[in-house]
Amino acid sequence: MKLKFKIILGIISLVVLAQLIRPEEISSAKAQPVKMLAGVPEEVAKVLETSCxxxxxxQTSWRWFDRLTPVNFLVASHIRDGRKTLDFSQWDSLATPQRNAMLYFALNGILSKEMPLSSYTTLHPSAxxxxxxxxxxxxxxxxxxVSKPSNVENKADKPFVKEVKKSPNGMAYLPNYRNWKAISTTERFDNGTIRIIFGNPIAVEAIHKGKTNPWPDGTIFAKTAWKQQKAEDGNVYAGQFVQVEFMVKGAKRYAGTKGWGWARWKGENLLPYGKTVKFDSECISCHRPERNSDYVFTRPLDIKGLDKK
Ligand code: HEC
Ligand code: HEC
Known part of the structure; x- marks a missing residue:
């Protein structure tokens, strides 16, 4: 009995003593209120404020239990990493297209079910x-x-250019993608484009076999983007060609860039995108929410459904 009492007392004093150890920086930082996201309706801004x-x-709000060691270390690291990727405090210094891109980035985080962190919502259900x-x-x-649909003629069926330069990372243009299977279409709200994603035969086979995580070597995706063009009847269809992007799978060959070769060619002249060899770090960081799905957004389940029809 006495021993038991001693042990309990020991544990209690350890917990109390542990409170003296506190994470750096953020523990002392005072919460600064952020102004409502300018230009965004209140109810939309409220959603982001409450959950993100x-x-x-x-603007952080710590509950009493967030301040307890060791929970506070976890909370502090979430805040540090979270702000690094996305910081709404910068809103006022951003131009409209950047603000829209930020919201789009946020929406992607939510739709991929990564955000808000589930470890957090368990303790903070209001988020x-x-x-x-x-x-x-x-x-x-x-x-x-959404930006205004353009009225430029659709040159989809006309050949673009005779010779296409290589991407700065050495990837060559793959004109064949037009013969591949379209596996998905998406619409990007913030910049008014329609996109079609094509998969090469290896990608399509992997989908049929259900072996898509990771995708097999040799898989290639091509994503094309077109300006939305509004017809007189109000229908929106593909207008001016914006760009084509490729992801080429090679677990070993592209080990340095998450197992994929990344490339983008812009405009009807198909100019290679990127100033330096490392331009693809931009692609990778935006595809990062999908890191548990081999960095690919497109969901094979959708494709399977389409194929059955
Ligand atoms: C408990 C803290 C926390 C909350 C709440 C939270 N996030 Fe995050 N978020 C993080 C952290 C930490 C990272 C960095 C993840 C990493 O590096 O692995 C992150 C990363 C992101 C990213 C970058 C993509 C990624 O997955 O790495 C986006 C986008 C994002 N959050 C959006 C949101 C949105 C939108 C909300 C509100 C609906 C939200 N987050 C709520 C902590 C949080
Ligand atoms: C702003 C974020 C963002 C950046 C930057 C980005 N992507 Fe993507 N990418 C997406 C999203 C979101 C999708 C899913 C399809 C969609 O919504 O259009 C996608 C899809 C793709 C696909 C189709 C396969 C898939 O993952 O679904 C390819 C190919 C692709 N991107 C290539 C690239 C390349 C190459 C770059 C860099 C030059 C790049 N992306 C940069 C967000 C981004």
Whole structure:
């Protein structure tokens, strides 16, 4: 009995003593309120404020249990890493297209179910998003952040250029993609484009076999983007060609860039994109939320459904 008492007392004093050890920096940083996201309707801004600002802005709100060691170390590291990737406190210094891109980036984080961190919402249930909140954000991006469809003629079927230069990382242009299977189409709200994603035969076979994580070597995706063009009847269809992007799988060959070779050619002149060899770090960082799906956004499940028809 006495021993038991001693042990309990020992544990209690350890917990109390542990409180003296506190994480650096953020423990002392005072919470600074962020102004409402300018130009965004209040209810949309509210969704982000409630669910994301704790880790993605200088406006943090610590509950009493967040301040306990060791929880505070975890919270501090979330805030540090969270702000590094996305910081809403910078909103006022951003131009409209950058703001839209930021919201689009945020929406992607939510749709991929990575955000808000589930380890966080367990203790902070008010940060959980319900489908209505997500629809609100999506609808806002769709209706307000979309740029005006252009009226330039669609040159989709005309040959572009005779010779296409290599990408700065040495990847060669692959004109064949037009003969591949279209496996998905998407629409990007913030910049008014329609995109078609093509998969080469190796990609299509992998989908049929259900072996898509990781994708087999030799898989290639091509994603084309076109300006949305509005017809008189109100229908939106592909207008001016914007760009084509490729991801070529080679687990060993492209080990330095997450197992994929990345390349983009822009405009009807197919000019290679990127100033330096390392331009692809931009591609990788935006594809990062999909790191558990081999860095690929497109979901094979959707494709399977389409194939059956
Ligand atoms: C508990 C803290 C926390 C909350 C709340 C939170 N995030 Fe994050 N977020 C992080 C951390 C930490 C990272 C960095 C992840 C990494 O590096 O692995 C991150 C990364 C991201 C990224 C970059 C992509 C990625 O997965 O690496 C996006 C986008 C994002 N968050 C959006 C959001 C949105 C939108 C919300 C609100 C709906 C939100 N986050 C809520 C902590 C949080
Ligand atoms: C702003 C974020 C962002 C950046 C930067 C980005 N991508 Fe993507 N990428 C996406 C999203 C989101 C998708 C999913 C399809 C969609 O929504 O259009 C995608 C899809 C793709 C696909 C189709 C396969 C897939 O993952 O679904 C290819 C190929 C691709 N991107 C190549 C590139 C290349 C090459 C670069 C760099 C030159 C790049 N991307 C940079 C966000 C980005």
């Amino acid at each position: 600002f704790d880790c993605h802005s200088s 959980k998003l319900d489908p209505k909140d997500i629809d609100l954000l999506r609808a806002y991006l769709l209706n307000n952040a």
